[in-house]
Amino acid sequence: MAYANQNQGLLVRYHHLIDPRTLSPSLTFVNGPPMGLINPRIRPVVHQLVPVNVVSPFGFVLNPAVLVRLEEARSRSLLQFMEDEGLVPSSEEEITRKNAIEKLKQIVMEWIKKVARQRRLCEHDITAASATVLTFGSYGLGVHNSESDIDAICIGPRFATLAEDFFIILHDMLTSRPDVSEFQCIKDAKVPLMRFKLDGISIDLPYAQLKVMSVSENVDILNPYFLRGIDETSWRSLSGVHANKCILQLLPNMEVFQSLLRCVKLWAKRRGVYGNLLGFFGGVHLAILVAYVCQSHPNASLSGLISSFFNTFAFWNWPSSVILQDGMLPIPPSAAEIRSLMPIRLPCRPREYCHSNITESTFYKIRAEFIRGHALIKDLMRPDFAWTRLFEPFPYTKMYTRFIKICLSVSDRDELGEWVGWVKSRFRNLLVKVEELQGFCDPNPTQYVDVNVAEPNIVFYWGLNPGRSGFLDIRSVKEDFVKSITNGSQGPTTRKITLSVVQASQLPKNAQFESESNNGSDYLPSNIGCLTTNASFDYPNAGG
Ligand SMILES: Nc1ncnc2c1ncn2[C@@H]1O[C@H](COP(=O)(O)OP(=O)(O)OP(=O)(O)O)[C@@H](O)[C@H]1O
Ligand SMILES: [Mg+2]
Numbered sequence: 001m002a003y004a005n006q007n008q009g010l011l012v013r014y015h016h017l018i019d020p021r022t023l024s025p026s027l028t029f030v031n032g033p034p035m036g037l038i039n040p041r042i043r044p045v046v047h048q049l050v051p052v053n054v055v056s057p058f059g060f061v062l063n064p065a066v067l068v069r070l071e072e073a074r075s076r077s078l079l080q081f082m083e084d085e086g087l088v089p090s091s092e093e094e095i096t097r098k099n100a101i102e103k104l105k106q107i108v109m110e111w112i113k114k115v116a117r118q119r120r121l122c123e124h125d126i127t128a129a130s131a132t133v134l135t136f137g138s139y140g141l142g143v144h145n146s147e148s149d150i151d152a153i154c155i156g157p158r159f160a161t162l163a164e165d166f167f168i169i170l171h172d173m174l175t176s177r178p179d180v181s182e183f184q185c186i187k188d189a190k191v192p193l194m195r196f197k198l199d200g201i202s203i204d205l206p207y208a209q210l211k212v213m214s215v216s217e218n219v220d221i222l223n224p225y226f227l228r229g230i231d232e233t234s235w236r237s238l239s240g241v242h243a244n245k246c247i248l249q250l251l252p253n254m255e256v257f258q259s260l261l262r263c264v265k266l267w268a269k270r271r272g273v274y275g276n277l278l279g280f281f282g283g284v285h286l287a288i289l290v291a292y293v294c295q296s297h298p299n300a301s302l303s304g305l306i307s308s309f310f311n312t313f314a315f316w317n318w319p320s321s322v323i324l325q326d327g328m329l330p331i332p333p334s335a336a337e338i339r340s341l342m343p344i345r346l347p348c349r350p351r352e353y354c355h356s357n358i359t360e361s362t363f364y365k366i367r368a369e370f371i372r373g374h375a376l377i378k379d380l381m382r383p384d385f386a387w388t389r390l391f392e393p394f395p396y397t398k399m400y401t402r403f404i405k406i407c408l409s410v411s412d413r414d415e416l417g418e419w420v421g422w423v424k425s426r427f428r429n430l431l432v433k434v435e436e437l438q439g440f441c442d443p444n445p446t447q448y449v450d451v452n453v454a455e456p457n458i459v460f461y462w463g464l465n466p467g468r469s470g471f472l473d474i475r476s477v478k479e480d481f482v483k484s485i486t487n488g489s490q491g492p493t494t495r496k497i498t499l500s501v502v503q504a505s506q507l508p509k510n511a512q513f514e515s516e517s518n519n520g521s522d523y524l525p526s527n528i529g530c531l532t533t534n535a536s537f538d539y540p541n542a543g544g
């Protein structure tokens with residue numbers, strides 16, 4: 001018979017779990033009797049289930065049609081899981097966001113008329129003057145959730161400057177509004193921007209100045225006409241919109257891309273590998289990795305794609321760049337791209353790649369998480385497979401015994417966001433320093449609050465190399481880091497930073513991670529090293 005092979009016992013277990021009509025994976029698991037003890041009454045059903053053709057994860061053959069139905073069932077259960085996790089915003093939330101963007105567009109229109117009058121333009125030009133707001137980032141890709149910010153770029157005409165009109169006039173208009181709160185100006189970043197909440201929704205607002213007198217509401221920024229002669233900062237600020245548009249154009253199936261990206265972002269957040277400033281992936285990096293997998297498997301289902309995602313990147317030959325097929329001739333990587341540990345190119349911009357802060361430690365952590373994901377998901381067709389396992393929070397307190405505690409506090413609550421943002425933008429220096437001394441450090445991106453500190457504060461706990469028990473000279477680390485953050489920062493006297501080494505048991509209750517059902521041991525090098533030689537990994541200098 002087609003199913004008669006050495007895995008017959010497994011085959012029977014399989015039968016008990018999968019209803020051949022619905023392929024529902026939810027029936028109770030029953031251990032199959034050994035070969036020869038199979039109840040003859042169930043044989044016909046087993047036979048129905050398993051004619052010939054495709055080798056299943058158990059080693060017996062599956063009919064491709066059955067496989068497709070199984071994949072569909074897995075995709076449906078993943079979509080249900082995402083819904084249960086609240087990953088898809090409700091229609092009320094969507095309306096609130098749309099209203100906030102409309103409001104922002106109106107503010108920007110008022111602003112440009114004001115600037116035109118201040119510049120003493122003629123009546124005709126004042127009437128014609130217009131500026132607009134385009135969305136990009138996770139909102140532009142349609143993969144945001146209730147925690148996401150809205151990335152929106154203000155695009156203005158040739159007479160409205162970044163330094164004065166955007167950072168002074170628009171700034172004043174926004175800060176004087178009662179519906180705007182938590183305002184920050186980030187002027188010295190590669191992409192300078194204003195960050196604030198409008199009606200409670202976080203907005204990142206950079207600026208691009210086009211060499212035209214009037215910018216229409218839906219200006220096509222892929223059109224070279226609008227890009228001629230623009231300055232370097234505007235070009236960089238527009239790169240997010242540009243990248244988004246290119247990604248969307250290159251996708252074979254937008255809907256499945258959005259679902260996969262939502263899943264992958266949830267996975268990255270839960271496993272502590274999301275956050276560009278902490279040396280992990282940002283949204284754009286994951287968007288390109290996911291688009292790459294979607295391009296490579298244009299007809300795959302959601303569950304097939306998530307499986308390919310982990311399979312692809314667990315075995316990726318880093319530092320080879322991840323490049324989307326965009327019809328352009330491949331161009332050799334730039335010097336910065338060559339230095340990057342996990343280079344990911346921006347689509348349609350052959351010389352640009354996504355800036356990343358990945359260090360040796362975070363590189364190893366990300367790879368270990370890819371390998372863990374792959375190890376779990378290769379059991380996708382097992383009857384007892386559950387999505388929850390893939391998305392389990394990373395068990396920091398089980399993985400590390402010692403942590404660096406970084407506490408950032410301010411005397412005035414309004415300054416907290418700016419202080420935390422500034423320090424985070426310098427975190428890579430600290431991470432590299434700790435790596436020099438400890439060999440490995442895992443910077444948990446989650447922000448905590450120390451309730452024992454009277455002042456408003458944010459706390460980070462970074463896991464230290466489990467292979468080292470030696471003393472970390474935290475004073476010298478702090479001195480170096482404080483030097484690097486006070487250069488250029490304003491008024492540090494009201495802003496404090498403390499660094500200390502604490503034991504896992506000293507972490508607050510909400511930072512204790514107990515849920516990993518096997519104590520997180522599948523993360524450890526000894527276990528994942530056995531997957532394949534290519535996929536094996538070790539902590540750098542662990543134990544040395
Ligand atoms: N390191 C980077 N390199 C290139 N572009 C970047 C980088 N960081 C951010 N961007 C651009 O800014 C956009 C917004 O970044 P942001 O950090 O808000 O991520 P996001 O994709 O919107 O995810 P989230 O839902 O977490 O906000 C990105 O989509 C990208 O276009
Ligand atoms: Mg965003």
Ligand SMILES: [Mg+2]
Nearest residue numbers: 137149151204
């Ligand atoms: Mg943003």
